[in-house]
Amino acid sequence: xxxxxxxxxxxxxxxxxxxxxxxxxxxxxxxxxxxxxxxxxxxxxxxxxxxxxxxxxxxxxxxxxxxxxxxxxxxxxxxxxxxxxxxxxxxxxxxxxxxxxxxxxxxxxxxxxxxxxxxxxxxxxxxxxxxxxxxxxxxxxxxxxxxxxxxxxxxxxxxxxxxxxxxxxxxxxxxxxxxxxxxxxxxxxxxxxxxxxxxxxxxxxxxxxxxxxxxxxxxxxxxxxxxxxxxxxxxxxxxxxxxxxxxxxxxxxxxxxxxxxxxxxxxxxxxxxxxxxxxxxxxxxxxxxxxxxxxxxxxxxxxxxxxxxxxxxxxxxxxxxxxxxxxxxxxxxxxxxxxxxxxxxxxxxxxxxxxxxxxxxxxxxxxxxxxxxxxxxxxxxxxxxxxxxxxxxxxxxxxxxxxxxxxxxxxxxxxxxx
Amino acid sequence: xxxxxxxxxxxxxxxxxxxxxxxxxxxxxxxxxxxxxxxxxxxxxxxxxxxxxxxxxxxxxxxxxxxxxxxxxxxxxxxxxxxxxxxxxxxxxxxxxxxxxxxxxxxxxxxxxxxxxxxxxxxxxxxxxxxxxxxxxxxxxxxxxxxxxxxxxxxxxxxxxxxxxxxxxxxxxxxxxxxxxxxxxxxxxxxxxxxxxxxxxxxxxxxxxxxxxxxxxxxxxxxxxxxxxxxxxxxxxxxxxxxxxxxxxxxxxxxxxxxxxxxxxxxxxxxxxxxxxxxxxxxxxxxxxxxxxxxxxxxxxxxxxxxxxxxxxxxxxxxxxxxxxxxxxxxxxxxxxxxxxxxxxxxxxxxxxxxxxxxxxxxxxxxxxxxxxxxxxxxxxxxxxxxxxxxxxxxxxxxxxxxxxxxxxxxxxxxxxxxxxxxxxxxxxxxxxxxxxxxxxxxxxxxxxxxxxxxxxxxxxxxxxxxxxxxxxxxxxxxxxxxxxxxxxxxxxxxxxxxx
Numbered sequence: 027x028x029x030x031x032x033x034x035x036x037x038x039x040x041x042x043x044x045x046x047x048x049x050x051x052x053x054x055x056x057x058x059x060x061x062x063x064x065x066x067x068x069x070x071x072x073x074x075x076x077x078x079x080x081x082x083x084x085x086x087x088x089x090x091x092x093x094x095x096x097x098x099x100x101x102x103x104x105x106x107x108x109x110x111x112x113x114x115x116x117x118x119x120x121x122x123x124x125x126x127x128x129x130x131x132x133x134x135x136x137x138x139x140x141x142x143x144x145x146x147x148x149x150x151x152x153x154x155x156x157x158x159x160x161x162x163x164x165x166x167x168x169x170x171x172x173x174x175x176x177x178x179x180x181x182x183x184x185x186x187x188x189x190x191x192x193x194x195x196x197x198x199x200x201x202x203x204x205x206x207x208x209x210x211x212x213x214x215x216x217x218x219x220x221x222x223x224x225x226x227x228x229x230x231x232x233x234x235x236x237x238x239x240x241x242x243x244x245x246x247x248x249x250x251x252x253x254x255x256x257x258x259x260x261x262x263x264x265x266x267x268x269x270x271x272x273x274x275x276x277x278x279x280x281x282x283x284x285x286x287x288x289x290x291x292x293x294x295x296x297x298x299x300x301x302x303x304x305x306x307x308x309x310x311x312x313x314x315x316x317x318x319x320x321x322x323x324x325x326x327x328x329x330x331x332x333x334x335x336x337x338x339x340x341x342x343x344x345x346x347x348x349x350x351x352x353x354x355x356x357x358x359x360x361x362x363x364x365x366x367x368x369x370x371x372x373x374x375x376x377x378x379x380x381x382x383x384x385x386x387x388x389x390x391x392x393x394x395x396x397x398x399x400x401x402x403x404x405x406x407x408x409x410x411x412x413x414x415x416x417x418x419x420x421x422x423x424x425x426x427x428x429x430x431x432x433x434x435x436x437x438x439x440x441x442x443x444x
Numbered sequence: 445x446x447x448x449x450x451x452x453x454x455x456x457x458x459x460x461x462x463x464x465x466x467x468x469x470x471x472x473x474x475x476x477x478x479x480x481x482x483x484x485x486x487x488x489x490x491x492x493x494x495x496x497x498x499x500x501x502x503x504x505x506x507x508x509x510x511x512x513x514x515x516x517x518x519x520x521x522x523x524x525x526x527x528x529x530x531x532x533x534x535x536x537x538x539x540x541x542x543x544x545x546x547x548x549x550x551x552x553x554x555x556x557x558x559x560x561x562x563x564x565x566x567x568x569x570x571x572x573x574x575x576x577x578x579x580x581x582x583x584x585x586x587x588x589x590x591x592x593x594x595x596x597x598x599x600x601x602x603x604x605x606x607x608x609x610x611x612x613x614x615x616x617x618x619x620x621x622x623x624x625x626x627x628x629x630x631x632x633x634x635x636x637x638x639x640x641x642x643x644x645x646x647x648x649x650x651x652x653x654x655x656x657x658x659x660x661x662x663x664x665x666x667x668x669x670x671x672x673x674x675x676x677x678x679x680x681x682x683x684x685x686x687x688x689x690x691x692x693x694x695x696x697x698x699x700x701x702x703x704x705x706x707x708x709x710x711x712x713x714x715x716x717x718x719x720x721x722x723x724x725x726x727x728x729x730x731x732x733x734x735x736x737x738x739x740x741x742x743x744x745x746x747x748x749x750x751x752x753x754x755x756x757x758x759x760x761x762x763x764x765x766x767x768x769x770x771x772x773x774x775x776x777x778x779x780x781x782x783x784x785x786x787x788x789x790x791x792x793x794x795x796x797x798x799x800x801x802x803x804x805x806x807x808x809x810x811x812x813x814x815x816x817x818x819x820x821x822x823x824x825x826x827x828x829x830x831x832x833x834x835x836x837x838x839x840x841x842x843x844x845x846x847x848x849x850x851x852x853x854x855x856x857x858x859x860x861x862x863x864x865x866x867x868x869x870x871x872x873x874x875x876x877x878x879x880x881x882x883x884x885x886x887x888x889x890x891x892x893x894x895x896x897x898x899x900x901x902x903x904x905x906x907x908x909x910x911x912x913x914x915x916x917x918x919x920x921x922x923x924x925x926x927x928x929x930x931x932x933x934x935x936x937x938x939x940x941x942x943x944x
Contacts, residue, residue, distance in 0.1 A: 185917075332631045417623075
């Protein structure tokens with residue numbers, strides 16, 4: 027793997043395979059006053075500000091070890107380098123899965139996903155990774171190995187350091203191992219696509235579903251050119267006019283799924299959907315994959331978390347901003363979780379800063395947080411890719427100082443350029 | 445030694461100037477009710493203040509800083525772990541006047557509440573919107589949501605729905621310097637460190653929460669409860685394992701042992717079979733169709749494990765009847781002994797049977813009476829050690845038995861607490877689970893929160909790191925049972941958990 031990042035190339039790459047090696051490597055980096063950027067599978071390495079120092083790449087993809095799965099307890103413990111795909115394949119043998127999904131699961135690692143709080147479509151039903159981490163092993167900047175939480179599904183013993191490290195982007199310690207609570211695989215799944223000629227109808231149906239009697243596995247409201255592409259990917263014919271798409275995946279037993287399908291389809295029909303389809307497994311996979319492909323192909327990606335209805339309103343604002351930026355915008359709202367991902371295909375790179383500012387400006391009208399997840403170096407130089415954290419920034423800086431006083435770990439990459 | 449408070453002491457008059465004389469308690473006889481929290485440990489505060497706004501809390505913290513006194517925030521005092529017991533002559537900030545439901549957003553299912561709001565009141569207040577607040581500790585009729593945040597409280601329904609931290613979106617907190625800050629917001633996730641996640645369950649040692657943004661959930665359309673009686677605890681435990689193995693996550697899965705069945709019989713007359721050694725209560729809820737599917741499976745599993753009797757309830761009245769023995773169990777222990785010590789430990793679900801046998805052995809060896817009612821689904825056991833508080837020997841035996849039970853939980857790969865917290869009760873056991881490095885890493889978080897000593901703090905303030913709720917969580921802060929002659933030397937917790 028090439029470990030260059032944001033135009034910086036490290037002078038060395040370390041790939042520890044054991045906890046001792048990891049601890050010693052970190053201790054050496056720290057005591058020699060060097061700085062390091064942590065790597066997992068590299069799928070989200072671009073998320074973050076430009077490192078203020080980058081001497082050593084500390085790549086944990088070989089720190090795999092044994093996976094400890096206890097099916098009866100519905101828990102699993104895995105080292106940072108295990109991929110989410112490998113882990114889920116093992117869990118599936120016992121009819122279980124990680125409650126959260128991430129994109130590029132075949133490459134994304136446990137450590138990287140936890141540290142970067144990787145989002146996924148199933149957040150609609152199960153929330154974020156933080157909700158499922160029950161314990162953690164953390165190697166501090168000076169190489170000290172520590173832990174918090176436990177391996178049982180419920181524990182209140184000492185501070186929940188594992189939640190502090192989830193989404194901390196490795197700036198206050200290295201997530202070397204995590205323990206997760208698991209969920210059973212649903213017996214059946216079914217995806218429905220419905221498309222609308224106006225946003226309000228799509229919103230009404232979508233919000234009705236998330237506030238209803240069942241929790242969909244995933245529910246995305248898609249707009250812009252991606253909406254039409256998703257309809258096509260699902261094997262349906264899209265209308266010539268602008269469309270908004272609801273893509274809903276349901277899970278449960280046979281009778282439960284039947285009822286859920288009837289409710290979603292009934293509501294879409296009654297609320298003036300232009301069309302809908304209950305998708306075969308193949309078409310369902312194609313439709314969901316289209317969203318992932320669009321995220322991979324995007325030149326500029328901003329992810330907002332807010333109240334569900336605010337994500338829809340913001341998505342409308344961002345679409346209407348196309349005339350201002352002159353570039354093609356699409357959005358995906360996760361109505362169950364309250365997240366919106368804005369994707370921009372840039373016709374020319376030079377406009378990136380202007381487009382990023384337009385989008386973050388429109389998001390900032392709402393009570394929201396955002397992360398510019400994908401952008402060019404110009405944008406990173408011009409702004410903080412994380413939204414302002416408010417007056418808790420001074421406390422966050424004190425936390426960084428407590429755990430990494432010499433600024434060894436991912437320096438400058440986090441919110442507030444911590 | 446601090447000066448004896450009186451209404452004209454500088455501290456009392458400064459506090460009165462902020463909240464009004466009526467809301468500053470300083471007379472020894474009035475302070476008594478703030479000495480304890482349902483555990484066996486107690487300590488008298490220097491004074492109790494009852495602010496009515498976040499700004500007043502902030503001002504009280506500033507005054508405490510100026511006078512160099514410690515602060516203990518208190519909700520309803522139901523932690524059972526000594527969490528709210530005010531050590532070090534602290535001033536107690538009771539949050540019982542901050543009870544408002546500030547905002548409800550039904551469409552986005554978010555509410556903002558004040559910390560003194562009683563847990564059950566929130567669900568009652570949003571019920572007409574078809575919503576409820578999921579964490580439901582057994583004390584939900586009295587405990588406060590602020591206290592729940594401090595302890596990361598659970599309850600029967602956290603098996604399927606998660607504990608407090610999974611339902612808190614944002615917190616307004618008064619920090620050590622008296623400033624007000626929001627951690628998180630009304631959205632599910634925020635940028636920066638997850639300070640809300642670090643704060644929930646910190647047992648009041650990092651700051652004082654003054655507003656809480658929480659998630660609300662839609663009330664399920666169908667609820668079905670089942671109660672099954674078994675001739676052995678093993679059969680009941682197998683039933684629990686098989687339900688989970690079938691891929692069902694019930695919304696609650698609770699168990700009672702023989703001694704508990706005996707205790708509840710005279711109160712509620714449930715008429716359980718005479719030969720029943722265990723009673724299991726299972727609740728499933730949600731979509732009618734999925735409840736039906738799961739109910740069929742669960743009834744099959746109960747029958748395969750030779751359940752002697754199965755009762756079902758699908759309307760509210762019958763359900764309340766079916767649940768009343770579980771909910772009233774702990775109160776019913778009063779018929780067996782004057783006092784109980786409710787131990788809170790967690791074991792991996794697959795080790796439940798083994799650890800419950802050890803609990804029996806420990807009770808026999810130490811000649812104490814133990815009754816069990818617990819959250820079987822998530823392995824959170826609550827052995828109640830029954831004793832007479834007036835007999836110091838019984839108290840000591842109870843504490844000793846509690847320590848042995850916790851050691852057994854830890855040895856089985858479990859945790860020291862599922863929902864009551866560490867407080868005073870379990871700090872001596874923290875080294876069973878955590879190394880010095882682990883604890884030192886945790887204490888750095890507290891140092892970051894408390895920050896530097898305020899400029900105007902008197903130099904006489906010892907250990908500023910302990911500004912909030914001193915002597916809690918970390919080992920060495922206080923001795924559990926000190927009032928009964930227990931000393932630090934009485935405990936030598938042995939064994940460690942091989943976690944790494």
